[in-house]
Structure formats: structure tokens, C-alpha cells
Amino acid sequence: MIVGERKPFDEICDRLQGFKKVLILGCGTCVSVCMAGGEKEVELLASQLRMATSLKNGNTEILEATIQRQCDSEYIESVLETARSCDAVLSMACGAGVQLLADTLETIPVIPALNTRFIGVALGEGTWSERCRACGNCLLADYGGICPMTMCPKSLVNGPCGGSSNGKCETSPDRDCGWALIYERLRKQGRLDKMRDVAPLKDYSTQLHPARQVNEAYVKAEMEESHTK
Amino acid sequence: LLEEVGLEPDRVEMFNLGASDAPLFASACNEMTERARRLGPNPLRKGGKTA
Numbered sequence: 257m258i259v260g261e262r263k264p265f266d267e268i269c270d271r272l273q274g275f276k277k278v279l280i281l282g283c284g285t286c287v288s289v290c291m292a293g294g295e296k297e298v299e300l301l302a303s304q305l306r307m308a309t310s311l312k313n314g315n316t317e318i319l320e321a322t323i324q325r326q327c328d329s330e331y332i333e334s335v336l337e338t339a340r341s342c343d344a345v346l347s348m349a350c351g352a353g354v355q356l357l358a359d360t361l362e363t364i365p366v367i368p369a370l371n372t373r374f375i376g377v378a379l380g381e382g383t384w385s386e387r388c389r390a391c392g393n394c395l396l397a398d399y400g401g402i403c404p405m406t407m408c409p410k411s412l413v414n415g416p417c418g419g420s421s422n423g424k425c426e427t428s429p430d431r432d433c434g435w436a437l438i439y440e441r442l443r444k445q446g447r448l449d450k451m452r453d454v455a456p457l458k459d460y461s462t463q464l465h466p467a468r469q470v471n472e473a474y475v476k477a478e479m480e481e482s483h484t485k
Numbered sequence: 486l487l488e489e490v491g492l493e494p495d496r497v498e499m500f501n502l503g504a505s506d507a508p509l510f511a512s513a514c515n516e517m518t519e520r521a522r523r524l525g526p527n528p529l530r531k532g533g534k535t536a
Binding site: 266300 | 489490528
């Protein structure tokens with residue numbers, strides 16, 4: 257999932273200065289699961305903002321809503337009328353959700369309430385860890401299902417550097433060496449011979465931004481259906 | 486949360502008590518009453534009754 261964290265309260269307050277009616281819009285998918293921007297977090301932030309506004313004798317009206325996904329237009333449509341009645345929208349989605357919402361609303365400022373951190377996994381309650389750099393050229397099959405691009409701070413694809421010591425990374429004694437993890441995984445799978453493979457140069461051409469993906473079959477079917485109508 | 490807003494965090498506290506813990510309940514009530522008196526009226530309730 258995409259993992260985010262809420263921005264500092266003071267920063268959010270600064271960004272909202274001058275707006276008299278604000279919609280706080282949560283996202284019910286990734287950032288909801290990582291407890292940063294779901295319905296509960298919308299309620300908490302709204303309560304905080306109302307208290308802060310009241311303490312400063314302000315009169316900003318705070319509205320609340322949470323939709324299933326902010327990165328999908330069909331869900332945004334359900335809150336368009338409310339959003340357009342406001343001076344600004346405070347989005348608690350990831351950066352993708354914020355941008356689609358801003359594209360849709362155009363004339364109404366959309367302010368991010370979160371910092372989008374990474375694509376990761378839940379390690380335990382309240383702890384998430386990055387696992388994927390979305391490089392567009394997945395090589396996990398070669399590394400026992402552990403991504404050296406992500407788990408090694410140097411993104412080395414042909415074994416560890418000289419800084420690997422007792423399974424730990426030179427950047428921090430608390431951080432596992434990604435290549436020690438890969439070695440151990442391949443050993444458990446009986447595939448240590450994979451360590452001898454020399455990986456070709458990583459194809460970074462797959463990381464052109466903004467990346468775009470089209471499902472040709474789906475687009476073609478949609479076009480054919482519209483022509484038959 | 487309250488501290489971020491500018492309120493004293495001491496204004497709210499959750500106590501876990503059993504149904505038979507009357508002395509603890511009374512103690513918690515006294516503590517919170519004393520705390521409320523010390524902190525003064527809730528600034529969010531302007532014009533409301535004072536403690």
C-alpha cells in the first residue's frame with residue numbers, strides 16, 4: 257500500500273489561513289489502512305481544527321467527508337457538490353489523490369494534509385516499511401523476493417558493498433543489509449547459485465515520469481461499445 | 486492532540502476502573518476536579534459556566 261503520515265498541525269493551519277469554509281476529505285484505501293487519512297483521522301483533524309479556530313476567535317467552517325478512493329474519478333464525483341461549496345479542500349489522500357482531486361476541482365485550492373512516504377508493507381501494528389520503488393522493471397524473481405533496489409540504500413544489484421557487517425548495513429546498526437537478507441533467503445530456497453549471476457545494468461528507462469499505462473484491450477472494448485450505441 | 490491545538494493536555498484523561506472500584510472512581514473524580522480548578526475554565530466554552 258501507499259504509506260503516508262499527517263503533516264504537522266501547525267503547517268496545516270498555516271496552509272488554511274484565509275479560507276472560511278473548508279472540506280476535509282479522507283481517503284478510504286491505503287492511507288486509511290496506515291491510519292493517516294481515513295475517516296477516523298478526518299474526524300480527529302476536524303475536531304482539532306475546530307478547537308484551534310475557536311481558540312483564535314476564528315469562524316472557519318469545517319466540513320468532513322471520506323470517500324473510498326481519491327485516485328479514482330468515480331468516487332470523487334460523490335463529493336463534488338460539497339467540495340465546490342467550499343473555499344478549499346484539505347485532502348488526506350496520498351499525492352496521487354490530491355492531484356486528481358485538484359484536477360477535478362480546478363478553481364478550488366486542494367491542500368495536502370499528508371506527506372506521502374512510500375509503497376510498503378505493515379510490519380506490525382502501527383509500523384510500516386518500504387518495500388517497492390515502483391521502478392517499472394521488477395527483478396524480485398532473481399533476488400528471492402527481496403528488492404535490492406529498495407532494501408539496499410545504494411540500490412546495488414550485484415551483491416553487497418564493503419559496508420555490510422554481520423548482516424547489518426553501514427548506514428545504521430539497526431538496519432539489515434539488504435544483501436544479507438537476499439543471501440539468507442536464497443540459502444533457504446536452495447538457490448545460492450543465483451548469487452553468482454551477474455545482473456545486467458538496471459534499465460532505468462522504465463522510470464520515465466510521469467509514467468503512464470494503458471490497457472489496450474479495455475480501451476478498445478470501450479470504444480467499440482460506444483460506437484455500437 | 487490537545488497540545489497541538491493549544492489546550493492543556495491534562496484536561497482529558499482516561500481511567501480504566503472496575504465496576505466495584507468505588508474508591509478509585511472517587512479518587513479519579515477528585516483528581517480531575519482539582520485539575521479543572523487549577524487549569525480554570527475551558528477557553529473553548531466562552532460565556533459558559535465556570536468550574
